[in-house]
Amino acid sequence: MTTVEPPAARRRGRPGYDRDEVLAAAVTLFNEQGYDATSVSDLAARLGLTKSAMYHHFASKEQLLERALGEALDGLEGVLAQPGAQQGSASERLHFVLRAAVEVLLDRLPYVTLLLRVRGNSDIERAALARRRSFDHQMASLVREAQASGSVRPDVDSAIVTRLIFGMLNSTIEWYRPSGPKDRDALTHDILTVAFDGIRPR
Amino acid sequence: MTTVEPPAARRRGRPGYDRDEVLAAAVTLFNEQGYDATSVSDLAARLGLTKSAMYHHFASKEQLLERALGEALDGLEGVLAQPGAQQGSASERLHFVLRAAVEVLLDRLPYVTLLLRVRGNSDIERAALARRRSFDHQMASLVREAQASGSVRPDVDSAIVTRLIFGMLNSTIEWYRPSGPKDRDALTHDILTVAFDGIRPR
Numbered sequence: 275m276t277t278v279e280p281p282a283a284r285r286r287g288r289p290g291y292d293r294d295e296v297l298a299a300a301v302t303l304f305n306e307q308g309y310d311a312t313s314v315s316d317l318a319a320r321l322g323l324t325k326s327a328m329y330h331h332f333a334s335k336e337q338l339l340e341r342a343l344g345e346a347l348d349g350l351e352g353v354l355a356q357p358g359a360q361q362g363s364a365s366e367r368l369h370f371v372l373r374a375a376v377e378v379l380l381d382r383l384p385y386v387t388l389l390l391r392v393r394g395n396s397d398i399e400r401a402a403l404a405r406r407r408s409f410d411h412q413m414a415s416l417v418r419e420a421q422a423s424g425s426v427r428p429d430v431d432s433a434i435v436t437r438l439i440f441g442m443l444n445s446t447i448e449w450y451r452p453s454g455p456k457d458r459d460a461l462t463h464d465i466l467t468v469a470f471d472g473i474r475p476r
Numbered sequence: 477m478t479t480v481e482p483p484a485a486r487r488r489g490r491p492g493y494d495r496d497e498v499l500a501a502a503v504t505l506f507n508e509q510g511y512d513a514t515s516v517s518d519l520a521a522r523l524g525l526t527k528s529a530m531y532h533h534f535a536s537k538e539q540l541l542e543r544a545l546g547e548a549l550d551g552l553e554g555v556l557a558q559p560g561a562q563q564g565s566a567s568e569r570l571h572f573v574l575r576a577a578v579e580v581l582l583d584r585l586p587y588v589t590l591l592l593r594v595r596g597n598s599d600i601e602r603a604a605l606a607r608r609r610s611f612d613h614q615m616a617s618l619v620r621e622a623q624a625s626g627s628v629r630p631d632v633d634s635a636i637v638t639r640l641i642f643g644m645l646n647s648t649i650e651w652y653r654p655s656g657p658k659d660r661d662a663l664t665h666d667i668l669t670v671a672f673d674g675i676r677p678r
Contacts, residue, residue: 427669429665429669430670431662431666433658434658434663435666437647438644438647438666438667441646441650442640442643442670444643444647445639445643445644445646445647446639449639456635463631464632464636467629467631467632467674467675468632468640468644468670469674471675471676472669472674474673476673
């Protein structure tokens with residue numbers, strides 16, 4: 275993803291913004307008015323940069339989208355790569371992964387929001403959807419394994435409850451704001467409480 | 477909502493479609509391509525009707541939207557008006573209302589889908605959002621009452637878990653299809669299992 279920029283060109287960008295800040299501003303604007311409806315000119319205007327200064331940071335709007343979706347997907351896939359996701363009983367792994375997925379969601383809220391709105395309108399979006407489906411399949415496998423080992427109740431469909439739990443988790447993008455009245459720790463606690471107690475055997 | 481149509485004009489509409497069928501087709505198209513991006517001409521083309529035949533059924537695209545959102549909201553508000561929502565303990569009422577809300581969602585899936593995508597871009601959308609917020613507040617009150625009576629665990633925030641449970645329920649619009657591989661009864665069972673066991677005291 276990194277493009278080689280000549281130092282002279284880089285200096286022409288405003289000093290206040292680095293690539294990550296430009297990306298963050300782009301994602302905010304994509305979420306506000308939709309990716310398709312947002313032009314590089316809109317982004318430049320939001321940041322007070324010229325269009326050519328924007329292009330010193332990113333080659334195209336598509337590259338911004340790809341990098342933004344990567345932030346969300348790298349985070350989720352990173353959860354599955356951690357030792358806690360690979361060692362221990364199925365129940366321990368499921369608890370680890372759900373808790374870590376909630377952390378990724380809340381740490382990278384704008385990026386995950388963008389990912390959840392992707393509909394597959396381009397190669398970049400379709401590639402992101404394929405990575406998301408792969409993550410979902412691995413989660414469903416883990417729930418199935420936990421069910422086979424007796425730590426998820428037997429009378430639910432593992433594929434359905436996986437979708438329901440992630441549907442619950444992902445729905446927080448619709449209302450949760452870090453600066454809002456609801457505390458992040460309370461939200462994390464309540465998500466994990468409903469998820470774990472909702473599926474464990476009684 | 478009913479407009480008085482002269483019999484001569486009504487006869488010009490195709491015999492195959494009544495108002496409900498035109499509404500259902502409109503909602504399908506709104507969900508597929510977005511309300512703003514859908515014109516009355518698009519709707520007429522989908523149904524094989526002339527634009528003027530469309531206008532014998534509905535005065536405007538806005539009237540179709542209003543009626544469609546009303547289908548969803550009337551269903552949800554109707555749940556709260558039933559005896560089961562008004563009689564019995566808070567726990568009994570909460571169980572009744574959640575089960576009935578799931579039924580409304582699945583019975584009126586395209587209409588609820590449209591409602592959940594409304595962003596408040598017009599007076600009709602803002603009125604729908606106000607009705608939705610009122611429903612949400614009544615649900616949160618019921619959860620709070622159930623918590624006060626000891627039938628919802630004390631260590632969760634009643635407003636958060638209300639949002640989480642409806643977030644889980646509403647997320648099914650993203651993937652559930654009546655003709656798909658997952659059975660409606662299994663879905664209903666699993667939603668209510670996760671919701672009720674997720675919040676009841678242990």
